[in-house]
Amino acid sequence: xxxxxxxxxxxxxxxxxxxxxxxxxxxxxxxxxxxxxxxxxxxxxxxxxxxxxxxxxxxxxxxxxxxxxxxxxxxxxxxxxxxxxxxxxxxxxxxxxxxxxxxxxxxxxxxxxxxxxxxxxxxxxxxxxxxxxxxxxxxxxxxxxxxxxxxxxxxxxxxxxxxxxxxxxxxxxxxxxxxxxxxxxxx
Amino acid sequence: xxxxxxxxxxxxxxxxxxxxxxxxxxxxxxxxxxxxxxxxxxxxxxxxxxxxxxxxxxxxxxxxxxxxxxxxxxxxxxxxxxxxxxxxxxxxxxxxxxxxxxxxxxxxxxxxxxxxxxxxxxxxxxxxxxxxxxxxxxxxxxxxxxxxxxxxxxxxxxxxxxxxxxxxxxxxxxxxxxxxxxxxxxxxxxxxxxxxxxxxxxxxxxxxxxxxxxxxxxxxxxxxxxxxxxxxxxxxxxxxxxxxxxxxxxxxxxxxxxxxxxxxxxxxxxxxxxxxxxxxxxxxxxxxxxxxxxxxxxxxxxxxxxxxxxxxxxxxxxxxxxxxxxxxxxxxxxxxxxxxxxxxxxxxxxxxxxxxxxxxxxxxxxxxxxxxxxxxxxxxxxxxxxxxxxxxxxxxxxxxxxxxxxxxxxxxxxxxxxxxxxxxxxxxxxxxxxxxxxxxxxxxxxxxxxxxxxxxxxxxxxxxxxxxxxxxxxxxxxxxxxxxxxxxxxxxxxxxxxxxxxxxxxxxxxxxxxxxxxxxxxxx
Numbered sequence: 001x002x003x004x005x006x007x008x009x010x011x012x013x014x015x016x017x018x019x020x021x022x023x024x025x026x027x028x029x030x031x032x033x034x035x036x037x038x039x040x041x042x043x044x045x046x047x048x049x050x051x052x053x054x055x056x057x058x059x060x061x062x063x064x065x066x067x068x069x070x071x072x073x074x075x076x077x078x079x080x081x082x083x084x085x086x087x088x089x090x091x092x093x094x095x096x097x098x099x100x101x102x103x104x105x106x107x108x109x110x111x112x113x114x115x116x117x118x119x120x121x122x123x124x125x126x127x128x129x130x131x132x133x134x135x136x137x138x139x140x141x142x143x144x145x146x147x148x149x150x151x152x153x154x155x156x157x158x159x160x161x162x163x164x165x166x167x168x169x170x171x172x173x174x175x176x177x178x179x180x181x182x183x184x185x186x187x
Numbered sequence: 188x189x190x191x192x193x194x195x196x197x198x199x200x201x202x203x204x205x206x207x208x209x210x211x212x213x214x215x216x217x218x219x220x221x222x223x224x225x226x227x228x229x230x231x232x233x234x235x236x237x238x239x240x241x242x243x244x245x246x247x248x249x250x251x252x253x254x255x256x257x258x259x260x261x262x263x264x265x266x267x268x269x270x271x272x273x274x275x276x277x278x279x280x281x282x283x284x285x286x287x288x289x290x291x292x293x294x295x296x297x298x299x300x301x302x303x304x305x306x307x308x309x310x311x312x313x314x315x316x317x318x319x320x321x322x323x324x325x326x327x328x329x330x331x332x333x334x335x336x337x338x339x340x341x342x343x344x345x346x347x348x349x350x351x352x353x354x355x356x357x358x359x360x361x362x363x364x365x366x367x368x369x370x371x372x373x374x375x376x377x378x379x380x381x382x383x384x385x386x387x388x389x390x391x392x393x394x395x396x397x398x399x400x401x402x403x404x405x406x407x408x409x410x411x412x413x414x415x416x417x418x419x420x421x422x423x424x425x426x427x428x429x430x431x432x433x434x435x436x437x438x439x440x441x442x443x444x445x446x447x448x449x450x451x452x453x454x455x456x457x458x459x460x461x462x463x464x465x466x467x468x469x470x471x472x473x474x475x476x477x478x479x480x481x482x483x484x485x486x487x488x489x490x491x492x493x494x495x496x497x498x499x500x501x502x503x504x505x506x507x508x509x510x511x512x513x514x515x516x517x518x519x520x521x522x523x524x525x526x527x528x529x530x531x532x533x534x535x536x537x538x539x540x541x542x543x544x545x546x547x548x549x550x551x552x553x554x555x556x557x558x559x560x561x562x563x564x565x566x567x568x569x570x571x572x573x574x575x576x577x578x579x580x581x582x583x584x585x586x587x588x589x590x591x592x593x594x595x596x597x598x599x600x601x602x603x604x605x606x607x608x609x610x611x612x613x614x615x616x617x618x619x620x621x622x623x624x625x626x627x628x629x630x631x632x633x634x635x636x637x638x639x640x641x642x643x644x645x646x647x648x649x650x651x652x653x654x655x656x657x658x659x660x661x662x663x664x665x666x667x668x669x670x671x672x673x674x675x676x677x678x679x680x681x682x683x684x685x686x687x688x689x690x691x692x693x694x695x696x697x698x699x700x701x702x703x704x705x706x707x708x709x710x711x
Contacts, residue, residue: 010288013360021352021394028398028428033413036424045491076417117416123489174417179410 043127049118053137054130054155061095062158069156072170073102079175081106081114081142086149094158097132102171104140105147114140116150116171125167128157139176194697203298206290207697208275209593211297215272216586218300220662222264223579225308227655229257234617234651237644240636250634251319252311258322262440263347264304266578270443271296271354273585274382276593278358280688280695281376283367283704288360296353303346310336321632323433326414326425330406337407341400348393355386355393362386367687369706373467376686377460380467381446384474388435388442391478396432399425423488430481438477441541441573442470444581445512448534450686451588452516455531456523457683462515469508469515476505486557495554502552506545513542528681529603533584536611537577544572547622562632565625571618583610583661590665591680595694596672602664609657616650 006012039045069092071085082105092098106112116136120126131137135150142148156167195201195210205211232253236244245253275293279286287293310317315334318324329337362383366375375383402413402425412418414425453460460466482490482498490498516538525531547569551557560566583606591597620643625631629640636644679689691699 009364010360013363014289014292014356017356017359017390020390021356024391024394025398028395028402032395032398032428032431033402033424036421036427040421043491045494115417123491172416176417179412179418 068166070168074172076174102150106142109144115176121168128160130155212275219269226260234648238648247634252317284365307343355389358386367703377449378446381442385442392432392435399428430484434481435477447581447585451534454683456520458523461518469511472508499554530584530588532607537580540576563625564621568621598668613654
């Protein structure tokens with residue numbers, strides 16, 4: 001005998017369906033959104049790189065192979081900062097740690113906070129691109145007329161598929177001055 | 188009928204307080220027709236602007252408001268409520284039930300609709316204008332860059348979502364609990380089956396839509412970053428959530444249409460429906476598959492190849508159960524004694540044009556090809572073949588088919604046939620050329636276009652005016668029928684019609700099946 005929630009079978013059906021409705025509404029927030037983020041992180045799809053510093057043991061360097069890493073910097077709409085990579089490309093060996101900096105300058109008189117969001121192309125390479133240090137992990141406050149060098153340290157994984165010979169790392173910088181608050185996820 | 192049956196209440200309160208499934212069905216049908224005319228008016232503005240290249244009549248921003256409201260009003264205001272109205276009228280009469288299972292909730296689910304759409308339409312008069320981000324309201328266009336009226340849009344979506352969910356719960360409760368003794372599931376008319384499955388789809392995905400707009404609301408007003416990259420969110424997430432609702436939604440629209448066609452084609456072929464059981468299983472298969480194909484709307488966002496392949500093959504798979512249905516309808520007509528009254532004409536129009544829309548859908552499902560078709564007029568042509576020639580044609584067929592039963596008067600057959608042919612020709616003049624301009628690269632939702640598209644766009648606009656005008660003929664015919672149509676009193680208005688609704692008197696009395704009917708042991 002199935003569970004009956006009401007003597008009236010129609011009310012019983014309705015109550016169960018309302019429960020399904022509530023469950024599906026909750027499903028969006030507790031399953032779909034987290035699952036999307038977890039999948040993107042785990043599989044490196046969508047060109048998303050990990051939001052945390054890479055801390056695995058240093059591996060040996062693969063001298064037999066060179067990968068071209070290109071850097072792109074973009075301002076999101078209405079973001080007035082000057083934002084650019086110090087070098088536009090580097091030839092690196094998989095396994096080796098590499099350092100570079102991005103340059104940011106706030107031309108306005110007001111103190112502002114920027115947030116850089118990374119994206120890797122081809123997206124398949126994202127899982128093999130490890131950042132041991134990145135300015136994108138944190139928000140970047142800049143006083144008016146101030147400028148800063150934003151450090152980036154990365155390792156291209158030795159397991160990078162052989163057909164990938166070029167990786168583009170793109171940063172878009174957003175103006176988050178207005179919405180800075182404890183709930184803003186730091187990346 | 189004994190004299191203990193009370194009739195409808197007098198005056199306006201009858202309509203406000205009614206719990207009668209026929210009254211509520213009637214209100215749904217009239218409301219959806221009013222929305223059909225409103226959405227049609229928006230379409231006329233679009234086609235008038237596109238009549239010639241260059242900016243002619245409206246500002247680009249207003250043009251975008253028109254495309255947005257046209258889509259929203261047609262999908263949520265015209266097509267969905269019209270089928271709910273049909274379900275209200277017919278499901279109790281088809282399964283031998285005295286009314287819907289939850290009559291008071293039924294009243295509510297209708298009466299929250301008009302305020303919801305009033306709220307949506309009122310955004311047209313607000314500062315910054317109505318929503319202008321397309322009916323798919325992709326973030327961040329609908330969050331960061333939206334007019335302030337977007338908040339009213341969000342609440343309107345919440346309201347009509349609630350209405351749909353309540354309507355669906357009612358339909359499921361009715362079908363599961365109110366069938367006459369002997370009316371087993373596999374004896375139910377196919378219209379009831381398709382609506383039962385549709386209602387389950389609605390209960391599953393309307394809350395997802397509600398969640399989607401709730402996230403928008405939170406992003407806009409409460410500082411969250413579900414869809415904002417700056418705060419760690421992702422605009423692509425919006426598309427996944429939206430289309431997880433959006434793809435089942437297109438089957439929500441078309442499955443009841445399948446049900447209508449499955450009632451009408453047998454009646455005018457004077458043969459039972461071919462392959463009843465396979466129709467039920469095909470409907471259920473389509474409903475299941477609709478949950479695992481959503482990303483075919485977003486091939487161009489940059490998915491991994493494995494994802495593109497999965498969604499491509501899963502989408503193509505839907506052609507199999509849909510093909511089963513089309514072949515079953517054709518087999519039903521095979522060697523039938525076919526007559527071509529208006530409902531049958533619209534059903535045949537549905538069959539031909541919906542199949543064409545299915546084929547273009549198959550073309551769009553091919554991921555590498557879709558990169559060219561994406562967001563062009565080819566997509567516009569495709570979904571109007573399935574939405575208009577699919578859902579709207581079948582709805583029109585349904586009105587002509589059951590109207591004599593509802594009001595005891597016959598519509599003007601010649602005018603009905605004229606309505607069909609003008610609709611059919613007008614529809615094809617409108618949308619067939621859109622395949623061509625789409626394939627050669629004309630983007631959708633654009634108020635101006637390159638000169639090489641001028642001739643086809645003028646054709647499209649002329650066709651749209653013809654199609655739009657033919658709906659006024661429909662309105663006139665329906666009103667003339669109700670007011671002064673020739674009276675019919677046969678229980679079976681159509682000699683080939685089968686089913687319980689044709690065993691009650693004509694016009695259908697206010698209360699029916701207060702005593703459950705006897706269901707024959709043989710297949711109805």
